[in-house]
Amino acid sequence: MFLPPLTKVLLAYNSAVLSQEEEEYYAIQKELKGQTLFLIQEALTEAGCDVILFDVEQPLESVVTTLSTSNAQFVFNVTTCVSSVYSQALLPLLLDALDIPYLGSRAVVHSLCLDRFLTKLFLRGLGIPTPSFFLWSPGDPWPENLDFPLLVKPRFREYRGKKLLGLLACDASSLKDLALQIFEMTKERVIVERYVAGKELVVGLWGNGGEVEHLPVVEIVPPSREPLSSGEPLRRSEEILGVADLPEDVLVSIQRMSHKVFQELNMRDYATFRLILSERENMPFFFEINALPLLYYHRSPFPKMCAALDIDYMGMIQRLFHIAMKRVKPRA
Numbered sequence: 001m002f003l004p005p006l007t008k009v010l011l012a013y014n015s016a017v018l019s020q021e022e023e024e025y026y027a028i029q030k031e032l033k034g035q036t037l038f039l040i041q042e043a044l045t046e047a048g049c050d051v052i053l054f055d056v057e058q059p060l061e062s063v064v065t066t067l068s069t070s071n072a073q074f075v076f077n078v079t080t081c082v083s084s085v086y087s088q089a090l091l092p093l094l095l096d097a098l099d100i101p102y103l104g105s106r107a108v109v110h111s112l113c114l115d116r117f118l119t120k121l122f123l124r125g126l127g128i129p130t131p132s133f134f135l136w137s138p139g140d141p142w143p144e145n146l147d148f149p150l151l152v153k154p155r156f157r158e159y160r161g162k163k164l165l166g167l168l169a170c171d172a173s174s175l176k177d178l179a180l181q182i183f184e185m186t187k188e189r190v191i192v193e194r195y196v197a198g199k200e201l202v203v204g205l206w207g208n209g210g211e212v213e214h215l216p217v218v219e220i221v222p223p224s225r226e227p228l229s230s231g232e233p234l235r236r237s238e239e240i241l242g243v244a245d246l247p248e249d250v251l252v253s254i255q256r257m258s259h260k261v262f263q264e265l266n267m268r269d270y271a272t273f274r275l276i277l278s279e280r281e282n283m284p285f286f287f288e289i290n291a292l293p294l295l296y297y298h299r300s301p302f303p304k305m306c307a308a309l310d311i312d313y314m315g316m317i318q319r320l321f322h323i324a325m326k327r328v329k330p331r332a
Contacts, residue, residue, distance in 0.1 A: 007325070009049040010072045012091060012102075013037055014057045014079040025299045036078075036297045043317035044076060056082045056091060067098055074328065075102035076321065078295055086158050088292045089114065101328040103320060105268045105291040112265070113289045114157050116191050122289075126264055128257050129285045131276075133193040136179055142172070151225065152178040153191040157288070168195065168225035196285050199277040201244050202301040203258045204293065206270040206320065208327045212262060214255045215305035219244040240301055243308050250277065254284050267291060269324045272302060 018037065026032045037053075044051045052070070056063050060083040067075075075095055080088040089110035095102045104110075112118045123130040134143060135155070151166035152175065158164065167182070169175035169192075179190045200222040204215035221239040246254070258273045274288035294300040297313055306316040 007049045008071060008073050009044055009051050009321075010054040010067075010070060010075045011037070011041055011044065011051050012054045012056055012075050012077045012079050014081045015055045016057045017079065017081045021296070025296055029298070032298055036295065039297055039313050040076065040078065040295070040317050043314035044321060046314065047318045047321055049074075049321070051076075057084065059083060060085075064094060064098075067094060067100060072100060074321075074325065075100055077102050077104060077292070080158070080292060087111075087114065088158070101324070103269055103324045105266075105271070109265055109267055110291045113291045115155065116153060116157060116288075117155050117189075119289055120191075120287075122265070123261070123286055126260055128261060129283060130287055131194040131196050131285050133191050135189045136192055137183060137189045138180065142176070146172065146175070147194070148172075148175075149195045150175060151193040151195050152182060153193060154182050154186045155188045155191055156186070159186055165223050166193065166225055193287075196276040196278050196280075198279040199244065201254070201275050201277055201284070202272050202305075203254055203275070204270065204272045204302050204305045205258060205262050206323055208268055208323065212259060214259070215302075216243045216308040217246060217251065217254060218242065218301050218304055218308075220301065240304050242304075246277070250282070250284070257284065257286065261286070261289060265289070268327065270302070270320060 022033045022036070041051050041053065052072070054066065054075075056079055063083055075091075077091055079091060080086065082090045082094075089107045092102060092104065092110055093107035096107055112122060117135065120130050120133060131151075136142070149168050149170045152169050153166040154164040156164070164186075167178045169178050175192070179192065182190050200220050201217050202220060203217045205212050206215065207213050219241045221241060223238050254275065261273065262271055270293060272290045272293040273286055274290070275284045275286045277284050293302040295302060295317075297303065303313055303316055306313075311319065
């Protein structure tokens with residue numbers, strides 16, 4: 001009996017980051033540690049792949065050598081850090097340069113999504129509502145008649161392996177203190193953003209071209225935005241409440257806007273978008289585009305969205321693989 005050749009797939013991950021994040025995510029579910037990588041490998045093997053685990057936490061030269069000599073037909077990428085460089089754009093950049101197909105969007109898309117300032121400019125250019133904001137650095141004058149509370153955010157979403165979130169400033173004094181604290185930590189201009197009260201939602205899409213599909217919108221309990229002590233990482237855990245209960249017109253509006261962003265940014269395979277459904281205006285305000293949604297088992301929003309459609313974790317991985325491979329041109 002003829003058997004088709006196996007697709008050689010590198011499953012790219014970072015052992016240090018994976019261990020650190022699983023320690024946090026599964027603090028009270030220790031039996032789930034290690035399941036994410038194991039189930040992805042199992043799902044790809046079941047889909048007919050020859051899966052090779054590829055830990056990218058090694059010298060950059062070794063990463064490039066492995067990629068260049070592996071003869072891999074595809075890279076299933078689940079890492080945000082390569083060779084201790086905390087940027088999810090780096091591995092896609094290397095793969096683009098080496099012409100190796102991989103899961104997800106191109107490196108330039110990842111770079112834009114990590115920059116909150118560029119993300120906001122892009123959203124505004126498409127007419128997608130996003131909270132009003134301004135940039136600040138020491139020496140800049142403060143605008144008059146500020147409407148508190150305000151969120152103070154680092155310009156870039158990641159810094160030294162931490163996802164950096166917004167901190168709530170309720171008056172001018174705390175605003176100045178928090179903005180200076182963030183600037184001194186990151187050495188980058190700080191974003192000061194209007195605080196929008198309302199439901200925090202995550203919407204997901206997967207597919208390519210004319211076959212992009214929406215996943216159920218989920219509601220989350222956002223991380224704490226209380227001011228932190230100086231030097232403490234700006235990161236808090238969050239809880240997924242489940243599929244959001246939204247009026248039909250609001251749901252359609254969110255889906256239309258997220259689909260527009262996905263297509264105009266030329267995203268690939270899958271993505272998630274975070275937004276606030278404003279209590280005051282009853283309209284969505286988008287504030288984050290994620291070109292590399294986390295896939296932690298029983299934890300991340302994307303698998304939760306799939307579970308709401310009765311797609312189990314392994315089925316989700318296999319669907320992502322087939323979505324990506326459908327657009328990949330056969331290699332000689």
